[in-house]
Amino acid sequence: MSFQLNDGLTVPEIGFGTYQLNGATGVNTMVSALNNGYRLLDSAFNYENEGAVGQAIRQSGIPRTDILVSSKLPGRHHRYQDAIATIQESLYRAGLDYYDLYLIHWPNPLEDHYVEAWQALIDAQKFGLVRSIGVSNFLPEHLNRIIKETGVTPSLNQIELHPYFNQADQRQFDTEHHILTQAWSPLGRASEILNDQTLTALATKYHVSVVQLILKWDIQHGVMPIPKSSNPVRQRQNLTLDFTIDAADMAAIDQLTKPDGRTHDQDPARYQEF
Numbered sequence: 001m002s003f004q005l006n007d008g009l010t011v012p013e014i015g016f017g018t019y020q021l022n023g024a025t026g027v028n029t030m031v032s033a034l035n036n037g038y039r040l041l042d043s044a045f046n047y048e049n050e051g052a053v054g055q056a057i058r059q060s061g062i063p064r065t066d067i068l069v070s071s072k073l074p075g076r077h078h079r080y081q082d083a084i085a086t087i088q089e090s091l092y093r094a095g096l097d098y099y100d101l102y103l104i105h106w107p108n109p110l111e112d113h114y115v116e117a118w119q120a121l122i123d124a125q126k127f128g129l130v131r132s133i134g135v136s137n138f139l140p141e142h143l144n145r146i147i148k149e150t151g152v153t154p155s156l157n158q159i160e161l162h163p164y165f166n167q168a169d170q171r172q173f174d175t176e177h178h179i180l181t182q183a184w185s186p187l188g189r190a191s192e193i194l195n196d197q198t199l200t201a202l203a204t205k206y207h208v209s210v211v212q213l214i215l216k217w218d219i220q221h222g223v224m225p226i227p228k229s230s231n232p233v234r235q236r237q238n239l240t241l242d243f244t245i246d247a248a249d250m251a252a253i254d255q256l257t258k259p260d261g262r263t264h265d266q267d268p269a270r271y272q273e274f
């Protein structure tokens with residue numbers, strides 16, 4: 001029911017994505033997710049919704065200490081002092097006095113300040129601003145570099161991951177380094193993947209929906225998915241995963257990956273996040 005990070009923090013096996021959940025509607029969706037059982041909310045400075053996340057937590061009535069909140073450092077704030085100030089700004093926006101997780105959103109390798117940003121996160125953790133620090137969209141070369149230059153391994157790496165882009169190599173790298181892989185867009189933005197013939201047949205076999213099948217496939221691979229749904233029934237359905245996919249069916253789902261399976265044209269080697 002949970003994963004343990006390399007720094008000892010226990011995190012749920014599934015989180016709730018909040019990208020594009022903004023304003024009062026966003027707050028309502030997040031309150032509903034919390035009331036339906038989610039205990040990890042994934043946000044980012046660039047989502048412009050950290051305030052909504054903080055509001056949802058207060059409105060839910062659930063104790064802050066029962067909830068894990070993550071946010072992410074934008075690419076334009078990778079310089080050390082700027083990164084520290086941005087983390088403080090992130091906290092101020094949310095009305096929180098700490099984040100449970102704080103990630104570098106993208107490596108922005110063409111600007112090449114991500115090692116400095118990582119040092120800032122290391123210090124932010126020492127200052128008590130964040131409990132656990134990680135990265136997002138990092139390739140092995142970026143991870144190797146920050147580990148070598150600082151001696152500190154991220155607790156998790158959040159990457160695009162779904163059956164059409166299953167990131168087997170990156171997952172293996174993460175596992176070897178005791179880094180938890182977290183999956184963004186776990187449903188491939190609910191694109192044609194939800195009508196895939198193989199997935200549909202397997203979902204029928206296990207008496208679950210295609211979405212439940214995908215989320216369970218993530219978790220059985222040791223990956224934490226962070227699905228998003230505005231619908232309370234689907235929010236609950238996505239947490240109801242009391243079945244086990246057998247090894248042959250896991251392998252069949254693994255076969256669905258495609259080299260060009262990204263649903264977003266964002267190659268971390270080139271992508272410049274603002």
Ligand code: A2P
Pocket residue numbers: 017184185186187188189190209211212226227228229230231234235237238
């Ligand atoms: P909805 O909010 O109407 O439930 P991703 O996390 O890959 O970006 O995908 C999010 C999309 O997946 C949302 O549009 C959401 O729609 C949809 N979705 C989430 N859970 C389910 C589900 N159990 N069945 C169908 N669609 C779902």
